[in-house]
Amino acid sequence: MLRVAQWMFGLALILVPLSHGLAGIDRDAPVPKFGNLQLVVMETPDCIYCSIFRRDVLPSYEISERGKEMPVRFLDVNDVPKTGIELQSPIDILPTFVIVKDNHEIGRIPGYMGPEDFFHSINYLLSSSL
Numbered sequence: 001m002l003r004v005a006q007w008m009f010g011l012a013l014i015l016v017p018l019s020h021g022l023a024g025i026d027r028d029a030p031v032p033k034f035g036n037l038q039l040v041v042m043e044t045p046d047c048i049y050c051s052i053f054r055r056d057v058l059p060s061y062e063i064s065e066r067g068k069e070m071p072v073r074f075l076d077v078n079d080v081p082k083t084g085i086e087l088q089s090p091i092d093i094l095p096t097f098v099i100v101k102d103n104h105e106i107g108r109i110p111g112y113m114g115p116e117d118f119f120h121s122i123n124y125l126l127s128s129s130l
Contacts, residue, residue, distance in 0.1 A: 037070040039122070040085065042077045042096040049112035050095045057115045066122060070099070099125055 039061075043050035061067045075083060077091050086104045093110040097118075100106070107125035109118070 036102050038073050038100045039070050040073045040075055040098045040100050042075055042080065042091045042098060043094055044077055047094045053095055053112050053118075057118050060115065061119075064119075066119070070122075070126075097122075099129065 041050070041053070058072065061072065075085075077094060077096075080087065080091065084103050085098070085100055087098065088105045088108070091098075095112055097109040098105050099108065099122075107129040109121045109125070112118075113121070
């Protein structure tokens with residue numbers, strides 16, 4: 001009986017959404033108009049946190065002003081050498097979110113951290129790097 005209860009609790013943890021809404025997220029902070037910006041998401045097909053990002057953050061990001069000014073591009077981390085993107089250092093954490101301007105990295109966020117922290121980090125990178 002205890003084993004069944006543990007299994008049910010584990011299943012419940014998996015099925016419960018990992019975010020509690022998007023209250024307090026500054027999704028529409030002013031975007032610097034520098035053009036040619038992309039948010040490149042480095043991932044692999046088997047990356048669980050990449051899937052969580054796509055589920056919990058991507059829909060809000062794509063409809064935000066930030067997402068309209070800096071569109072998302074997904075890349076398999078193994079295909080990065082073929083793209084011509086000049087990275088500042090190797091990618092060792094997945095997902096890694098790289099802000100790219102004219103194929104040059106100008107900032108990155110290593111790892112998934114949740115919707116609110118993601119939007120704050122993107123805003124910080126843009127305000128400090130450009």
